Amino acid sequence: MSTIRLKGGRVYDPANGVDGDVRDIGMRDGRIVALHPQEEVDHEYDVSGCVVMAGGIDLHTHIGGGKVNLARMMLPEDHRANRQRDPLLELASNGCCTPGTLETGYRYAQMGYTAAFEPAMLAANARHAHMEMGDTPILDHGAYVMLGNEELFLEMLARGEDFERIRDYVGWSIDASKAMGVKVVNPGGISAFKFNQRKLDVDENHVHWQVTPRDVVHTLARALTELGVPHPLHIHASNLGVAGNIESTLATIDALDGLPGHLTHIQFHSYGKEGPKKFSSATRQLIEKVKAAPNVSIDVGQIIFGQTVTASGDTMRQFANADLGSPRKYVGGDIECDAGCGVVPFRYREQSYVNALQWAIGLEIFLLMDDPWRVVLTTDHPNGGPFTSYPHLIRLLMDKSFRDEQLARLHPDVAASVDLREIGRELSLYDIAIMTRAAPARLLGLADRGQLGVGAAADIAVYREDADRQAMFATPEYVFKDGRLVARQGRLEAVPVGGTHFLETEFDPGIEKTIEKYAQRHLSVSYRNAKIGKDELCSCANGGALLACKVHGRRGGK
Amino acid sequence: MNASTQACDPDGHVDVTPNWTCPFCSLLCDGFRVETEQSGLRLVGSDCSKAVQGLADFGPATASAMPSVDGRPVTADMALDAAVGRLAACRMPLFGGLATDVAGMRQLYRLANATGAILDHARGDALMHALRALQDRGQVFSTLAEIRNRADLVVCIGTDAVGNFPEFFRRCAPVDDAGFARRTVFVGVDAPAGLAGEVAQIAPEGDLFDAVAMLAALVDGRRVPGADTALADLAQALRAARYCVVVWEPGRLPAQGALIAEALLRIVMSLNRSTRAGAFILGGADGLQTANAVTTWLSGLPLRTRVGPLGLDHDPLQYATARLLAGNDVDLLLWVASFGTKLPPPSTALPRIVLGHPRLASACAGEGTVFFPVATPGINSAGHLFRADGVVTLPLRILRDDGLPTVADIAKALEARLALRRLATEGQP
Numbered sequence: 011m012s013t014i015r016l017k018g019g020r021v022y023d024p025a026n027g028v029d030g031d032v033r034d035i036g037m038r039d040g041r042i043v044a045l046h047p048q049e050e051v052d053h054e055y056d057v058s059g060c061v062v063m064a065g066g067i068d069l070h071t072h073i074g075g076g077k078v079n080l081a082r083m084m085l086p087e088d089h090r091a092n093r094q095r096d097p098l099l100e101l102a103s104n105g106c107c108t109p110g111t112l113e114t115g116y117r118y119a120q121m122g123y124t125a126a127f128e129p130a131m132l133a134a135n136a137r138h139a140h141m142e143m144g145d146t147p148i149l150d151h152g153a154y155v156m157l158g159n160e161e162l163f164l165e166m167l168a169r170g171e172d173f174e175r176i177r178d179y180v181g182w183s184i185d186a187s188k189a190m191g192v193k194v195v196n197p198g199g200i201s202a203f204k205f206n207q208r209k210l211d212v213d214e215n216h217v218h219w220q221v222t223p224r225d226v227v228h229t230l231a232r233a234l235t236e237l238g239v240p241h242p243l244h245i246h247a248s249n250l251g252v253a254g255n256i257e258s259t260l261a262t263i264d265a266l267d268g269l270p271g272h273l274t275h276i277q278f279h280s281y282g283k284e285g286p287k288k289f290s291s292a293t294r295q296l297i298e299k300v301k302a303a304p305n306v307s308i309d310v311g312q313i314i315f316g317q318t319v320t321a322s323g324d325t326m327r328q329f330a331n332a333d334l335g336s337p338r339k340y341v342g343g344d345i346e347c348d349a350g351c352g353v354v355p356f357r358y359r360e361q362s363y364v365n366a367l368q369w370a371i372g373l374e375i376f377l378l379m380d381d382p383w384r385v386v387l388t389t390d391h392p393n394g395g396p397f398t399s400y401p402h403l404i405r406l407l408m409d410k411s412f413r414d415e416q417l418a419r420l421h422p423d424v425a426a427s428v429d430l431r432e433i434g435r436e437l438s439l440y441d442i443a444i445m446t447r448a449a450p451a452r453l454l455g456l457a458d459r460g461q462l463g464v465g466a467a468a469d470i471a472v473y474r475e476d477a478d479r480q481a482m483f484a485t486p487e488y489v490f491k492d493g494r495l496v497a498r499q500g501r502l503e504a505v506p507v508g509g510t511h512f513l514e515t516e517f518d519p520g521i522e523k524t525i526e527k528y529a530q531r532h533l534s535v536s537y538r539n540a541k542i543g544k545d546e547l548c549s550c551a552n553g554g555a556l557l558a559c560k561v562h563g564r565r566g567g568k
Numbered sequence: 569m570n571a572s573t574q575a576c577d578p579d580g581h582v583d584v585t586p587n588w589t590c591p592f593c594s595l596l597c598d599g600f601r602v603e604t605e606q607s608g609l610r611l612v613g614s615d616c617s618k619a620v621q622g623l624a625d626f627g628p629a630t631a632s633a634m635p636s637v638d639g640r641p642v643t644a645d646m647a648l649d650a651a652v653g654r655l656a657a658c659r660m661p662l663f664g665g666l667a668t669d670v671a672g673m674r675q676l677y678r679l680a681n682a683t684g685a686i687l688d689h690a691r692g693d694a695l696m697h698a699l700r701a702l703q704d705r706g707q708v709f710s711t712l713a714e715i716r717n718r719a720d721l722v723v724c725i726g727t728d729a730v731g732n733f734p735e736f737f738r739r740c741a742p743v744d745d746a747g748f749a750r751r752t753v754f755v756g757v758d759a760p761a762g763l764a765g766e767v768a769q770i771a772p773e774g775d776l777f778d779a780v781a782m783l784a785a786l787v788d789g790r791r792v793p794g795a796d797t798a799l800a801d802l803a804q805a806l807r808a809a810r811y812c813v814v815v816w817e818p819g820r821l822p823a824q825g826a827l828i829a830e831a832l833l834r835i836v837m838s839l840n841r842s843t844r845a846g847a848f849i850l851g852g853a854d855g856l857q858t859a860n861a862v863t864t865w866l867s868g869l870p871l872r873t874r875v876g877p878l879g880l881d882h883d884p885l886q887y888a889t890a891r892l893l894a895g896n897d898v899d900l901l902l903w904v905a906s907f908g909t910k911l912p913p914p915s916t917a918l919p920r921i922v923l924g925h926p927r928l929a930s931a932c933a934g935e936g937t938v939f940f941p942v943a944t945p946g947i948n949s950a951g952h953l954f955r956a957d958g959v960v961t962l963p964l965r966i967l968r969d970d971g972l973p974t975v976a977d978i979a980k981a982l983e984a985r986l987a988l989r990r991l992a993t994e995g996q997p
Contacts, residue, residue, distance in 0.1 A: 074865070076959050082864050084702050089868035092879025098997065101681045102875050103867050110868035134711075137952065137961040141670060142865045161717070204718065204811070206844045329840060340706040340837070344846055345959055346713040353706075531743055534712035536598045538587055539962055546963055549671070550952070 012052035013038045014493065015045055019057035019472060022443040023064065025451070025461030029440045035062060037468040040492035044464050057472050060487055063443045064460050065124025065469030066400075069450040070244075070274050070309050071391040073114050073151070074128045074142030076135045077321040077351040080341045081108040081392070085319060085355060087337075099502045107318045107355075107392040115147035115508070117398055120497050122471030122486040125459060125511075126397075128153040129193050129244060129274065130323050133160070134346040134535075136187035136542060137550050140510065144552030148496050148504075150469075152190030152454075152511035152557075154244050155183055156323055158226045159200035161347040162528045167229060168219040175524070180233040181517030181563070182525065186541040188512040190454065190559075191241035193274070194230055195323040196248055197223035197262075200350045203326035210326070212248055212261035223248050224265040231269040237515050238561040240455020242270030242307060247279045250327045254283035256292035260299050268305050272453060275311025275390040277372040287363055291428065293374040301380060307453055308379075309386035312372035312403055313365065314395025319355045322393065328352025347532055358395070366420035370428040376407055377435045382444040383452065400446075401483035407437040408479045455559065456511070468493035509555030510547060516563045584612065589964045591907055591946035592622030594852035594956035595712075597735050604968055609947070616734045625908040625927060626947055629970050633926035633941035639933035644940075644973070651921045651938045652985040656993075658900035658919070661685045664889045665903040666859040666871075667911055668923075669951035669964065672904065672975030673855075673862035679902075679983045680875040686898065687863055688872050688889045690911045691856045694818040694825075696884045698849055699860075699870055701829035703884075708836045710813050710846025711957040715740035718844075721809035722752045723802065725832065726776045727817035730760045733850050733956075736815075737763055748810065753802060755779060770798035776821070780831035787835045806839055817850040850956060854907055857954040889914065906942050906975050913937075923975050943972035 014037040020030050036045030045051065072078050082089065082105065089104040103112035118126055126146070131139040131153035143151040157163055157180060166176050184192065198221060199210040207217045212224050231243040247262040249255040259279040263271070273279065276296065284290035300306050317336075322328050325342055331354055332340040341353035358365045372394070379385045387404070391397040406413050417425055425431075437445075451460020458466045470490040476482035489497040496504045522537070529537040548556060589598045600613040602623065609623040635647030642650070655661065663680055666673070666689040680687055689695060701707065715722065719740070729736040741764060742750050750765035756776055759769040772779040773796060785792050786803035806812050814832050821828055832847055839845035851857070864870045869880050872887035885891070892898045893916050902921045903913035905928060912931040913922050920937040922928065925944060932939035945951030946964035949972070954961050973981075987997035 079861055079865050080702075080707070080958070082868050083699065083860075083870050084706060086703055086869055086882050089880070089882070095879075101678065101866070102880050104880050105868035108868070111865045113868060132959070135959050135961070137963075138861070138954070138959075141862075141952070141961070145674070145866055204714070204844060206810070332837075339702075339704070341702070341708070342706075342840075343709040343957075343959070344711070344714045344718075344844075346711045347717055348713075532713060532717055534716060534739055535960060535962065536587070539589070539598050552674070 015051045015054045019062035023462040024444045024448040037493040064447040067450040068126040070129045075139035111145040119148040124469035125150040134348045140550040149508045154191040154193040155187040155189035158194035164219040177233040178517040178521035181515040193244035195246040197226035227265040242272045253289045276308040307384040309388040311390035314399040320393045325350035325352045366424035370430040387445040401480045405480035507554040509557045510551045511557045514560045636939045661900040662898040667854040668975040669945040675976040675979035686874040697818040697825035700826035718811040719813045721812035724815045811844045814847045
């Protein structure tokens with residue numbers, strides 16, 4: 011492969027402490043290399059006047075799997091508009107809220123993103139998720155397997171199974187589904203809904219298994235710590251969207267008991283019940299708690315006004331919100347004693363008191379949190395809004411006057427009262443580079459991504475300086491994936507197949523006997539078919555690179 | 569060849585593939601075995617009529633199957649050239665049948681992009697009953713393991729289930745000491761013999777449209793003057809059940825079946841306000857679920873979509889195979905039927921390219937047809953298929969290697985040759 015030099019760009023590489031220094035970046039064989047200034051290269055790009063960052067990494071975006079595909083099927087209206095495409099490089103693919111996988115890959119790459127992680131892969135649907143991700147071009151990808159609502163796990167917890175066995179089961183599940191981490195969604199609540207329970211607080215018992223979300227969260231977080239899984243337990247906490255749910259969120263952080271945990275789309279979990287509408291911002295309580303809990307990281311799940319669709323494993327909460335659907339449609343499913351799925355189209359409106367407050371809460375969280383390494387920029391695509399709104403979100407965070415203009419359009423009671431009015435902070439390019447590259451890479455344990463040090467993968471986005479940060483981040487000058495130019499000024503240049511990140515865990519294979527016995531008695535698929543082998547992963551993921559990460563457990567230690 | 573598979577030796581000795589996934593209906597049973605004998609393939613562990621019939625399409629090895637053009641056997645090269653000539657000349661092709669696996673659909677989508685094709689499945693009419701209801705109102709579903717562990721009431725609407733899905737009740741039967749009793753009610757059809765648990769059947773007056781509309785009203789608790797008492801009792805039972813599952817089969821519904829699907833959704837949504845309920849759609853066979861899933865994730869739109877030069881266009885009515893052929897709205901038919909002999913290409917005066925089971929050769933021997941014998945996923949090639957519920961995807965394993973190309977192989981070769989031909993004639997692919 012050829013040698014490339016990016017000359018004279020302002021480099022933002024927080025993983026290596028580089029904050030806007032003007033320097034050259036060299037690439038060879040898909041990696042970043044140190045080049046002597048006089049060294050001949052095959053291609054030299056003059057990037058003076060440009061900002062250079064590692065390729066963006068989205069650690070929470072619903073890009074592949076059953077519920078996303080159901081959302082596509084149910085919303086043909088979201089996929090009717092055709093845009094001009096490059097007939098040599100692009101295949102037809104449409105959609106805004108839930109684009110086809112091809113369009114998803116094209117659009118992310120055109121924005122300077124080079125990796126995206128599906129946060130809610132059901133074990134029962136894992137092959138499908140890997141297939142969709144494999145058909146999402148250019149981006150590397152991976153997924154977190156959803157645990158904590160499978161009847162086997164709950165049964166083991168309920169009967170007081172030895173922790174080591176549960177840990178082995180978690181290790182096996184990651185290996186079998188070829189996951190990059192573990193997510194828990196409404197801990198125990200998806201299962202509880204199957205038993206017709208409509209609410210489950212952190213210290214409330216599951217009506218059938220008599221275990222609490224606190225038990226579920228703690229057990230999973232401990233298992234991941236002992237297995238040595240880099241990404242902290244990815245937690246979609248209890249009571250999503252419910253007024254007053256800050257209590258559950260704080261209790262969930264307590265349930266971690268100091269163990270690593272990543273609370274996802276935290277905006278949807280930061281509500282008080284003060285004020286005339288009994289719905290208020292609990293940002294300050296949240297931030298105070300997170301600041302004091304260094305074991306906790308978050309992503310925001312910012313809402314963006316306009317049409318979108320919410321797709322979640324949290325059937326309990328999705329069904330409760332089914333009547334709010336716009337357009338009024340609902341998809342819900344109970345799945346394989348494993349988990350569930352609920353899809354509700356939704357339109358966030360500036361003149362809705364609740365939506366306006368949600369918008370403000372999300373921005374407040376970004377701006378009040380003091381440690382950008384523990385805050386990741388997400389809209390929980392598509393639940394808060396499509397990923398294509400990231401440049402708009404970045405401008406909101408970097409530009410106080412733009413933010414104030416938007417604030418003025420909101421429901422008057424919100425515009426007149428929220429804390430956001432008083433927050434003058436504007437995030438820097440360095441902050442943005444942390445929240446969109448360096449922090450997600452670190453939280454996922456991707457040592458050679460999200461940074462521009464020598465030896466790192468040459469995933470690079472080059473943005474032309476523009477005071478309008480939305481325009482700047484929407485259309486990078488150049489995007490490189492593994493050292494190959496994939497986009498230039500919003501046009502695709504190459505469409506490689508992305509790789510799959512997954513973990514190889516250590517566990518006692520004796521656990522397979524328990525799983526086999528359970529599958530025979532309760533499930534509908536042979537236990538042997540519950541496992542995805544590496545060759546099979548390769549064919550599911552469309553022949554992309556297998557980016558395995560071996561992890562070594564720290565058994566016995568907490 | 570897969571590690572779990574062994575061919576039979578020259579003496580015709582029997583070998584058994586223990587880890588087989590059956591591709592012959594969308595339940596994708598993976599608990600049975602197949603004996604590979606020299607004379608053919610034999611199912612072990614089940615008497616499923618679908619599997620037995622499916623396997624019967626595979627006698628002795630079919631290694632001699634050859635492509636043909638206008639009925640004359642030709643080399644693969646010649647057949648590819650003939651097919652590419654037709655594809656290059658057509659303006660509005662229809663890719664129909666689409667009975668293939670994930671890999672086949674992935675490549676067919678690329679080929680559709682290169683040719684501006686419309687995509688529809690042989691069972692497209694059935695799919696549209698479910699899909700149009702999904703697009704208008706939504707869907708609430710349950711899956712086999714959920715039914716097995718939870719459903720104390722199963723209501724089959726207009727289907728006995730076992731006719732087309734013989735293993736259905738066995739696949740979702742509760743275990744002996746499940747802690748609940750299963751009641752199964754059949755509406756508008758006779759109950760099949762030999763079902764475990766309490767079984768009932770009711771025959772409401774009127775057609776299925778009337779029956780489900782009345783049942784929906786009764787479940788909603790509305791006063792229905794002159795309501796059928798059996799339906800009233802059923803509505804009562806639905807409300808009292810702990811977890812009920814409504815089973816229906818799109819392939820058995822008449823025209824405008826989406827209205828029935830919508831009424832069933834209304835019933836299930838209404839029940840879920842106080843108890844728990846789901847639906848199970850018995851459909852998606854012959855790779856329908858797979859073709860629709862793959863098309864949707866790649867393009868953003870489900871089947872009955874045209875991948876035209878100006879972009880995508882989806883129309884559940886306009887892009888129906890029968891309508892397109894009858895109206896001469898397309899100028900070429902590419903037909904894919906890799907699972908057996910049950911889906912021969914529709915007869916038409918249009919040029920046809922058929923990727924089919926080797927035994928479809930005689931149905932594809934007419935003038936104007938290019939025929940490629942292809943492997944069947946789960947028999948003589950590996951692959952992946954989606955189950956009826958649309959959630960579970962299972963690997964299909966090769967039982968024996970007949971040296972046949974897969975649908976993906978042919979589609980990929982066609983795409984590559986078409987690009988070369990255009991490069992040569994038009995200066996661009």
